[in-house]
Amino acid sequence: MKISRKLRLIIIIFSVMFITISAQYVWDLRRVERVIAPYQEINNKTEYIMTIELIEEAMTIKGSEKVIYINQEEKALGNLYFHLYPNAFKTKDRVPFEEKEITRAYPNGFSSGYIEINDINEGKKPINYKIMGEGSTILRVTPSKPIEPGDKIELFMDFQVKLPNTVGRMGYGDHTVNITNWFPILAVYDERGWNLDPYYAIGDPFYSEVANYKVTTVIPTKYQLATTGNVTKIHERKENKTYEIEADLVRNFAMILSKKFDVQEAMLENTKIISYSIEGIKGREALQYGLDSLKIFNALFGNYPYDQLSIVACDFFIGGMEYPNVVMIGQQLYEMEEDFPLEYVVAHEVAHQWWYGIVGNNEVREPWLDEALTEYSTLMYFEKKYGPHIKEQIFEKMIKAQYENYVKFETDKGEGILRSLREFDSSWQYSSIVYSKGAMFIHELREEMGEEAFLRALREYFEAFKFKNASTEDFYNICQKNSRKDLNYLFNQWLNAKL
Structure with a gap:
């Protein structure tokens, strides 16, 4: 992500002066077969079952979350830890932006964002929990007894997220509502123990395991939705649409909403590529870049294992950001006269579907x-x-x-x-x-x-x-x-x- 901060955008545009790209493709790609993850790979992962609703008037998300966790470690776990990333946006002195970026991140002035945990239960019983860490971005949950290796626990959380008026990863601007890094997500337990790093201003301070998601999302009818996973059902009422979404073996769950999306699609074998542009500006170009990227990286590295990939124009000052099945692309790149910056950022973020999305790593330490x-x-x-x-x-x-x-x-x-x-x-x-x-x-x-x-x-x-x-x-x-x-x-x- 972040391949086009201000300096990097200048370098990209500068390079356009020296680079003339031929419209003739010169590559030859081997055909690759779709790889389906085996059932057992899906079945033993953490599950998140969520129901959420966007309250547009207050720009808040009202949500409930069921987490089904199986201890796959070799030791009993006395606590579970979750990241509460929205709390990084609560006060101006702690927001995950460098000081020089604040004005660009908050063009309308500072706006607070946060998550409130209303209730947590283990099964039907209340459970002990504590919000802690730098900027209150860590949630510690203490079960009634340690979780032994191989044991399963089911947690139920009610929460509310206030979205900030910022054009960063999580927030909203003139065109889009960016709902990313927004829900309580389980921290990674590895050979170092629990990884509880805060939301740093530099880089992508996220480290997660793949999990399975079932999300029911209620949003105002006037919005269109770009999302991680597959929409399995849509229920329409007068004022709201309800989307039922499933996503297996993904590291996170992101959604982008807009009243101004123009949607175009293409198929590559069994994968649908979807371009969400603002009022159609360079939507077809972005779709083609996504299609070309998917085809090339399938051939070079191995097949993309999901049903859809969305290229999404966003109010996003940084440039580009990767999430499972979704790449955020700053609207400013669509508005440039030159096509090269848009193509470069789309290709970069799509490549992240392989290096971050499918093959993960500790993005904080390495x-x-x-x-x-x-x-x-x-x-x-x-x-x-x-x-x-x-x-x-x-x-x-x-x-x-x-x-x-x-x-x-x-x-x-x-x-x-x-x-x-x-x-x-x-x-x-x-x-x-x-x-x-x-x-x-x-x-x-x-x-x-x-x-x-x-x-x-x-x-x-x-x-x-x-x-x-x-x-x-x-x-x-x-x-x-x-x-x-x-x-x-x-x-x-x-x-x-x-x-």
């Missing part, structure tokens, strides 16, 4: 892993669609240019691209190191491994960690397995990590 792979995958999109010469021009005039521009003004202290979000001082530093220097590393890795071994490794990585969370070490091991050369020095040189 943000390079999904972002560098995604940035380089975007280059591979242009290479396959328009030819190697276009890919090289973008690599030289945009990727390398941003990093070289950064080190002219800010010394790269040589820590490597493997560092956590809390170690970055600014979005410029984060973008230059994680995206640009990260893509430069993947480029050199491809050169070192050779084309066949590199592509084989990416496909194996995708298959091995589909619907799971991977680590830098996992990626290294698969690359090394597929290479005749020792890659340890290369990884250490770029990542500053001993593997």
Whole structure:
């Protein structure tokens, strides 16, 4: 995500002056078969069953949530922890934006957003809980007795979310209502224990497991809905529409609403690509970029396993953001005269469906892993669609240019691209190191491994960690397995990590 903050947009537009993209496609794609996740893969995941209603007058969401959790750890768990991301928007001094972004994020002035937990029960009995953490963004739930390995617990929560008037990830603007990172979502328990990081202003501070969702959404009839998952039923009444939605094996659940959506669709084998544009502005172009991205990445990495993919124009000042089955694209990109920035951001965010959505990772501790792979995958999109010469021009005039521009003004202290979000001082530093220097590393890795071994490794990585969370070490091991050369020095040189 965030590939087009202000500086990055300038670099993209600047690169357009030097890049002439041919309309003739020069790629040849192998046919891939749709992969259906086995039933047992779906059946043992956490389930979220939600009923929500948008109260438009107050821009609030009234919701209830049933969480069915099975302890798959080797130890009993005395507590469960959930992220309450909306509370990051409660006060101006804690909002997840850098100070220089506040005016752009809140064009109408600061507006508070938050989540209120009204009630939590274990079955039919009240349960102990505490709201804690930085900015009250963590919910600790204490069951009546520890959850033993293999045991199941059912929690019932009633809550209310106040949406802020901001054009960030969660909030609303003139055209869209962005409902993202909005509900109590279970934190990840891994070898480090519970991951309870706050909502950082830099990067994408989200780390989650895949889960299964059944969501009933009630919204005013005048709105159209773009959503994670599949709409299975729609009930229409005079003032409201009720959508029944199912989404299996996804890391989060997002919805975008608008009264001004123009909707266009296309099919690629068994996947529907849907373009939601504001009043039709570049809707067909966005649809084509989504279709081309899906086709190329299916062939390069492995098949997209879901029924739909939505490309959604949003009130969103940052540029682009990925969610399962949904990519948010800032409306400003649709309004530019040049097509290249829109195509680049769509391709980047669609690539995130593979590197974040299907293959997950800890985006707080190891943000390079999904972002560098995604940035380089975007280059591979242009290479396959328009030819190697276009890919090289973008690599030289945009990727390398941003990093070289950064080190002219800010010394790269040589820590490597493997560092956590809390170690970055600014979005410029984060973008230059994680995206640009990260893509430069993947480029050199491809050169070192050779084309066949590199592509084989990416496909194996995708298959091995589909619907799971991977680590830098996992990626290294698969690359090394597929290479005749020792890659340890290369990884250490770029990542500053001993593997």
